[in-house]
Amino acid sequence: MSAVDLFTPVRLGAVELPNRIVMAPMTRSRAGAGNTPTDLTVEYYRQRASAGLIITEATQVSADAQGYPDTPGIHTVEQAAGWRRVADAVHADGGRIFTQIWHVGRISHPMFRPDGSQPVAPSAIAARGELYAGAAGMVPFPVPRALETAEIPAYARLFADAAKRAVFDAGLDGVEIHAANGYLIDQFLRDGTNARTDAYGGSVANRARFLMEVTEAVSHAVGAQRVGVRLSPNGTFNDMKDSDPAALFGHVAEALNPFGLAFLHVIEGIGGPQALPEGATPVAPLLRRIFKGPFIINGGFTREAGDAALANGDADLVSFGVPFIGNPDLVERFKRGAPLNEPDRGTFYGGAAKGYTDYPALEPVEA
Ligand SMILES: Cc1cc2nc3c(=O)[nH]c(=O)nc-3n(C[C@H](O)[C@H](O)[C@H](O)COP(=O)(O)O)c2cc1C
Known part of the structure; x- marks a missing residue:
């Protein structure tokens, strides 16, 4: 039997993939009026339809979920219609597409919130650093308001409503729950941002509770076979840290098993800016052993490194981010x-088409 490589077909929950080359989610900040996908968005994803699976840029679950200019949402009828055009174009070219659903939590500013209120988070702990606030330039991250216990279930419902709109209204193949990179769910997970003393803070099980409630609600809404989860156990982006990533994320991987998800997607770089922070112990191998479903690895992979990861059994699929920006025909x-x-x-x-939809594809090979 020949070894598995990037070109070996695989089933991911409800979808059958012709290859194991996944397009990683990437924010491109080019949404149109009303944070709606545009003709350019349609063209950008259509060009990349040969990926085994496209995971779209992070997409707001509600009007108050935003933290960057011109990022798209999936909470209005117009946004769902825009994503419908994206999904139809990708499907017409033979592709499959999930959308990544997010709430940014503390990584925001009153200017991004419809009522101009303080951003929300598990605890009133500001991220160190600054955020880009459009015309206002770079401004320090504000101190967020800690959510009341009774408010939290409504946030899980936002993710479920977004998932329904994505799958049933827009015709996307599924959703990836963004629990990575320091946004709302990750802020609940890690103890650097979660100092709560209620059922959502303290023990690893309590800190994982919000993710589990989101996963439960989203799986109930669209079926677990159309749901993936993204984690970044060692990520430091957005001023994130945890005292024991292996204990926390090991628990998370175990607790996700009963859902029967389409996949678990783990960022743990082998090179480049997403490389493991100095001194950090890799957690991906532990999660790979614990999680029973399809496992996607990401971060600095090349074709050769991807094939090696699959041949070694380190993952079932590999996702590529930056390589897909410049290469619509990466596959x-x-x-x-x-x-x-x-x-x-x-x-x-x-910006617009430049650096988005104008990267050249290879000339077709003569038959
Ligand atoms: C321009 C850009 C935007 C990104 N936006 C997101 C995002 O919206 N959601 C997310 O989970 N990761 C995001 N990422 C991280 C990528 O998904 C990926 O983890 C990272 O680029 C490392 O993979 P690579 O080395 O193959 O590029 C972004 C990365 C880049 C370069």
Whole structure:
């Protein structure tokens, strides 16, 4: 039997994938009026339909879930209609697409919130650093308001409502719950941001409670076979830390098993900016052993490193972020061993077609 590689088909919950090359979620800050996907959004994802699975940029579950300019939502009829056009275009070109659903929690500013109120979080602990507030430039992260215990279940329902809109109104194939990179769910998980003394704070089981309630609500709404979860156990982005990532995320992986999710997606870089922080112990191998469903690994992978990770059994699929920005036909380039286009970092966030939909694909090979 030949070894599994990036081109071995695989089933992920409700969807059958022709390859194991996943497009990682990437915020591109190009949504139109009303934070709605535009014609360019449709074209961008359509160009990348040969990915085994596309996971879209993070998408707001509610009007108060935003923390960056021009990021799309999935809480209005117009937004769902915009995502319907994206889903239809990707499907017409033979692809599959999940959307990543998020609430940013403390990584926000009153200017992004419809009523101008303070951002919310598990605890009133501000992130160190600054955020980009459009015309106001860079401003310090504000101190968030700690959610009351009684308010929290409504936030889980926001994720479930967003998932329903994504799957039933927009026709997307599923959703990825964004529990990584220091946003609301991750803020509940890690003890650097969660100092609560109620049922949502303290022990690892209590800190995982919000993620479990979100996963339960979303799975109930659209079926667990259309739901994935993304985690970043060792990530430090957005001023995140935890005193014992292995204990916390080991518990999370175990507690997610009974849902029968489509996948678990873990960021634990092997190179580049997402590399493991110095001195950190890798947690992905532990999660791989504990989690019973399909396991996606991400962070600094090349084609060769991806094939090696699959052959070693470190993961079932590999997701690629930056390589998909510059290479709409990344799958074909990997297949042919062709060189990759260099991504233009100056156009990662914001702007229009430049650096978004204008990267060249390879010429087709003569039959
Ligand atoms: C421009 C940009 C935007 C990103 N936006 C998101 C996002 O919305 N959600 C998320 O979970 N990760 C986001 N990420 C992280 C990527 O999904 C991925 O984890 C990271 O790029 C490492 O993978 P890579 O080395 O293959 O690029 C973003 C990364 C980049 C470069």
